[in-house]
Amino acid sequence: MSAAVFAAMLVVLLLAVPLVALTWRALESGALGRAARSALAVQALQLSLLTSLASLALALICGTPLAYGLARLRFPGRGLVEALIEVPVVLPPAVAGIALLMAFGRRGLVGAPLADWGISLAFTPWAVVLAQCFVAVPFYVRAARTGFAGVDRDLEGAARVDGASALAVFWHVTAPLAFPSLLAGSVLCWARALGEFGATIMFAGSFRGRTQTMPLAIYAALETDLGVSLALSMLLVIISVATLVLVRVVVQRWEPQAVTNDTRS
Amino acid sequence: MKIVRRTALMCMPLGIAACGTGGSTPTVDVRPVIGASPAATPEPKELVVLAASSLTDAFNEMADDFPRRPEAAGLRLILSFGASTQLRIQLEQGAPADIYESADDAQMQLAVRAGLMQGTPTVFARNRLVVVLPKENRAGLTTLSDLGKPGIKLVATVRDVPVGNYTYQTLAKMAADPQYGAGFDQKVLANVVSEEANVRQIVTKVQLGEADAGFVYASEISPRITPDVKTIEIPERLQAAAEHVIGVTRTARAPVTAPRFIDYVHSPAGQTILKRHGFITLA
Numbered sequence: 001m002s003a004a005v006f007a008a009m010l011v012v013l014l015l016a017v018p019l020v021a022l023t024w025r026a027l028e029s030g031a032l033g034r035a036a037r038s039a040l041a042v043q044a045l046q047l048s049l050l051t052s053l054a055s056l057a058l059a060l061i062c063g064t065p066l067a068y069g070l071a072r073l074r075f076p077g078r079g080l081v082e083a084l085i086e087v088p089v090v091l092p093p094a095v096a097g098i099a100l101l102m103a104f105g106r107r108g109l110v111g112a113p114l115a116d117w118g119i120s121l122a123f124t125p126w127a128v129v130l131a132q133c134f135v136a137v138p139f140y141v142r143a144a145r146t147g148f149a150g151v152d153r154d155l156e157g158a159a160r161v162d163g164a165s166a167l168a169v170f171w172h173v174t175a176p177l178a179f180p181s182l183l184a185g186s187v188l189c190w191a192r193a194l195g196e197f198g199a200t201i202m203f204a205g206s207f208r209g210r211t212q213t214m215p216l217a218i219y220a221a222l223e224t225d226l227g228v229s230l231a232l233s234m235l236l237v238i239i240s241v242a243t244l245v246l247v248r249v250v251v252q253r254w255e256p257q258a259v260t261n262d263t264r265s
Numbered sequence: 266m267k268i269v270r271r272t273a274l275m276c277m278p279l280g281i282a283a284c285g286t287g288g289s290t291p292t293v294d295v296r297p298v299i300g301a302s303p304a305a306t307p308e309p310k311e312l313v314v315l316a317a318s319s320l321t322d323a324f325n326e327m328a329d330d331f332p333r334r335p336e337a338a339g340l341r342l343i344l345s346f347g348a349s350t351q352l353r354i355q356l357e358q359g360a361p362a363d364i365y366e367s368a369d370d371a372q373m374q375l376a377v378r379a380g381l382m383q384g385t386p387t388v389f390a391r392n393r394l395v396v397v398l399p400k401e402n403r404a405g406l407t408t409l410s411d412l413g414k415p416g417i418k419l420v421a422t423v424r425d426v427p428v429g430n431y432t433y434q435t436l437a438k439m440a441a442d443p444q445y446g447a448g449f450d451q452k453v454l455a456n457v458v459s460e461e462a463n464v465r466q467i468v469t470k471v472q473l474g475e476a477d478a479g480f481v482y483a484s485e486i487s488p489r490i491t492p493d494v495k496t497i498e499i500p501e502r503l504q505a506a507a508e509h510v511i512g513v514t515r516t517a518r519a520p521v522t523a524p525r526f527i528d529y530v531h532s533p534a535g536q537t538i539l540k541r542h543g544f545i546t547l548a
Contacts, residue, residue, distance in 0.1 A: 106403070107474045115403070122475045123418060123458035205420065205459025205470070212460075220460065223350040224425050226358075 019237060026234040031227025038225075041232055043209040044217035051125055051213060052193040055132040059140040059189045064182075067144035068170070085138040093198025096135055100203040104130065127204035128211050132193035140189035147181025148174060180251045187247045191240060308519040312526055313343045313361060315352040317368035317427065317509070318463040319392070319482050323542040324366075327535060334534070336525050348426045348463035349373075356381045356514060363517040364526060366509065368392075368464075368482075369427035373510040383520070386512030389530045391545040392482045393504050394431055396497040397471045404477035409497060410445060412478060413452035420459045420467045420476040427507070428464040432480040434505035442503065468494075482507065484543035509544070 026032065035041045069075070070082060088096060104111040104121050111121065121127045151174050159169045175182065197215040204211040206220060214236055221229035316324050328342040345352070349367040353376050356365055365382065367373040373386050398406055404417050412419065422429035436450035458476065461467050467479040472493045486496055511530060513523045529535045536546040 101473060101475070105473055105475055120418075201462075205475075206461065207457070207459050210458070219462070220423065222354060223348060223423065223462075226354060 022230065022233055022237065026230035029227035029230050031225070031231045035228045035231030038228055040208060040217055040221060041228060044212055044214045044232070045235070047125065047128070047209060047212065048194055048214040051128045051132060052190055054129050055136055055193040056186060056190045058129070058133055059137045060186065063137050063141045064144060067141045068148050070141070070145045071148035085141050088135050088138045089142070093135065093196070094202065096199040097131070097202025100131055100134060100199055104203070122203065123205045123207065123211060125210060128200055128213060131199035131203050132196045135196055135199055136189045136193040139192050140185040143181050143185025143188060144178065147178030147185070150181070151177045180254055183247060183251060187243055191243060194239070195236070308522050310339060311341045311343050312363045312519055312523055313345070314364040314366065314526070315345050315347070315355065315360070315362045316366040317349045317352070318346045318465040319368050319428070319484060320366060320509070321346050321465065322487060323539050323544065326538050326542070327530070330534065330538065331526060331529055334529065336529065340522055340525065342526065348422065350425045351462070353381070361516065361518065362514050363519050363523040364511060365514050366511040367427065368507070368509055369430050370508060370510055371430060372427060373512065381515055382512045383515050383517070384513055386510045387527065387531070388508045388547070389511050390509045390539045390547065392484055392507035392509065393545065394435055394480050394499050394507065395483045395486060396478050396499065397468060397481050397486065398478050398495045398497065399471055399474040400493055400495055401474065402495060406478055406497065409439070409499065412456065413449055415456070417456045418458045418477045419453065419456040420461055420470045420479045421457045422463065422467065423460050426463060428467070428481065431505040431507050435480065435499060435503050438503045486543065
């Protein structure tokens, strides 16, 4: 029994000690102020927010129909698509980086024809967004698919009988009922995009204000100013934890009132 | 690093007899004990070497050759490569290493001033810069002046990384040269699209055709990459004095045997390997 408790404690310590150590060293280094004023940190934070939100927007716009289709429709190749959205979740980021280079690099399958048209993605913020989408969108699609699959189809049917259009049903019935899953998926997707490192550094390179996101800035600062690196790391920890707490609160309080109002009035 | 530590851990429960051939007490403290001859302290049979990424091929070859030499007495090398800046910071953070090799003296001096080294580190090879281009040369670069044309995609490192340090020095010399003119360095730097972690990453980005050009060591242009790249030579008057420096760390676990590898790097056998990999040897 005590062995089991000890084993369990090991896991808790393994997760807690690095975070405590990081925070402690970041505070002790006295670099928080220096980091807040450094152009490296400010530009990286701006770029990270911009690109990760762009990736999330793309996930919502393109991933929502895909998730809905996977949850509701039978079509040829559906199993293949389901498998495909699992791959980036387990794929090592370095592999994602090389794969993106082979596809969208200047000698890549898609990149070479694009380069002939004078379009080059590498070393641009677009490359960052592409890398983030590749690794992060599946997180949203998986969660959204599960959410849509859990919505009672009789409710949707009733709304249709009452004369609501397909889009209205989705907007007022399906989406609100699936909201906790959609939110959880969005947050996971965004957090994954925010933390993207391997594919970005290989495919997009690292340049201040253009492709150097927070994780890349942490890596770059490690070579010049450990304190700034620690401060940036701590900031990412705070953002991550704050996001998790926020999602938990929102999901717990969420009442799909839209459904009650719209379908019964 | 892991192997060294694991050996030490395994020794403890098994007892002294299982540990060293010498049968003397294994000690965690590797600093020479006053009164005891250093040879009495059993040293690990591995040397952990932190070396600049430009040394990857040469030191890997030495890792095969060195253990076969009589002076090595079966000592094996465990190599870890990276930007000299990154490795120095790893040392500062307590990475267990016996030897630190830096691609410039600036990083080595920082390590010396931080008390991370023992003895005096020595220069064992020199290098020079070339500009590397992808074979297809989409940007149509033929001379060094072309590097200042707007829209060229250059990859570099930050200034602290040795190859970046030398690149900035060369660019400063170009800006002072009437052939290129004042402000030429700024024109070139404006074309930098990515600051890579080390010189190897610059080579890779150019080899892949992603970047149009990059300043790298001449020793990087190995037979392995020549099918994919071209080079533009940099004249002697614009070269920075690139030198590779090596020394034993203060925290070396094998302070007695570590200098043997440094002697080997300076020896004709070591210098031959360096020369074959494109380094400028001292002899």
